[in-house]
Amino acid sequence: MVARWKFEEVEGLTKRISKSKVIALVNIGGIPSRQLQLMRKRLKEKAELRVGKNNLIKRSFEKAGIKDLDKHVRGSMGLIFTDLDPFKLNKILKSSRVSAPAKAGSIAPKDIVVPSGDTSLPAGPIIGDLQRLGIKAKIQEGRIIVTEDSLVVREGEEISQDMAGVLTRLGIEPIEIGLDLNAAYEDGVIYTSDILDIDETKTISDLQTSYRDALNLALNSGIYNSVTIKYLLNDAFNNAINLAINAEIATKETIKFLLSKANREMLSLTSRISGDSVSGAPAEGEDEREGEPKKEVEGEEEKTEDEAASGLASLFG
Incomplete structure (x- = not known):
């Protein structure tokens, strides 16, 4: 006979699924209880995290009429109910990852460095463990002091059991853990993690x-x-x-440009006329009889005046 609490669990999940805009499946495997509670707290105002047995989750999907989402139920699963769209939810989950102690055999996600300074650990046998693992340390005023920054594990390397124990004693939590989204359901569409993991920039x-x-x-x-x-x-x-x-068509839009063009042409012509007049004047010191200007000069001056008049006439049409 099926236990009553299982019926109640399925009924509760089914009702919650029916009321939610978005339902997401997240992997909670390997997350310590303390870190899981911290993640739940961070999501509290934006989403609700529920943990359940896989067979009950699948049964809830079936009763709620959600197809194919059960195919993404694998491992230790949690359910997230939210009104956020799947992309925003995935972004929040990635930014909500927390640090956790290293475990023997885990892979370092980045270089692990033991910083210099007071460890707050009392003098004891652990100083030998530190030195054996390549951490430079000494005893000062009854406490263990790390004398310089020490790179103890490189990114991608496996963390040994001894190293994991020392890092935990030092309070260093190098592992990042979080809720990894398997799939999200919205309006009949299932979004898998590979679709949601996009480079926003x-x-x-x-x-x-x-x-x-x-x-x-x-x-x-x-x-x-x-x-x-x-x-x-x-x-x-x-x-x-x-x-x-x-085309020199005057309108309220073109008149200012046409007037400006005419003004430039007038100034240019005036400049040329002035230049011609100056070039036709007698040079300083030129030999000429007093009171008897040369006829050739008179003719040139008359010719220049005629040219100027002709130029002005052409300017004004």
């Missing part, structure tokens, strides 16, 4: 690049939509203004 950068490329393609192809219309209208307006200016 790279994904945003790729999306921005794709957006720019698509926008440039649409603009160069003259495709009108809600995004490109403002750019295309701006280009069309600028092209129309340039065409009107080059």
Whole structure:
């Protein structure tokens, strides 16, 4: 006969599953009770963590009408109920990892360094263990002091039983543990861990690049939509203004440019006229009879004045 508590457990899980927007399966294997309670506390305001037997979890999925999620139930499982979307939940779980003591045979996730300083350990046989493991230490005022930083295990190396014991005595917890998400269910869709484990920075950068490329393609192809219309209208307006200016068509948009152009041309012509007048004047010290200007000069001056008049006439049409 099936125990009554199992029926109650399945009923409770089924109701909770039916009320949740997102249901996630997480692996809790190898997580000490203290660290598990710490993770539960960190998730309290955003999600609820429930631990149950695998067969009861599968039965709850069946009663709640959730298909295929039971295929991801393996190992020691926990259930998370939340309104967060699966991607945000996975990100929170990764940021909620906590440190734990090293165990013999575990692999160092990073270089393990014993820092220099007071260990707070009283003088005793452990100083021999420290020195044997390559940790430089001495006794000072009845306590064991580590004299310099000591790299004791490199990333990827296995932690020996002796090293695990010493690290625990020193209060060093080099192992990071957390709730590893197996799969999450939302609105009939199952998201596995490989889908949820994305590089957020790279994904945003790729999306921005794709957006720019698509926008440039649409603009160069003259495709009108809600995004490109403002750019295309701006280009069309600028092209129309340039065409009107080059054709000397006066409108309220072009008149200031046309007047500016006319002013520049007038100043340029005035500059040329002034230069011609100066070049036609007698040079200082030039030999000429007093009161009898040379006829050739008179002719040149008259010619220059005629050219100036002709130039001004052309300026004003």
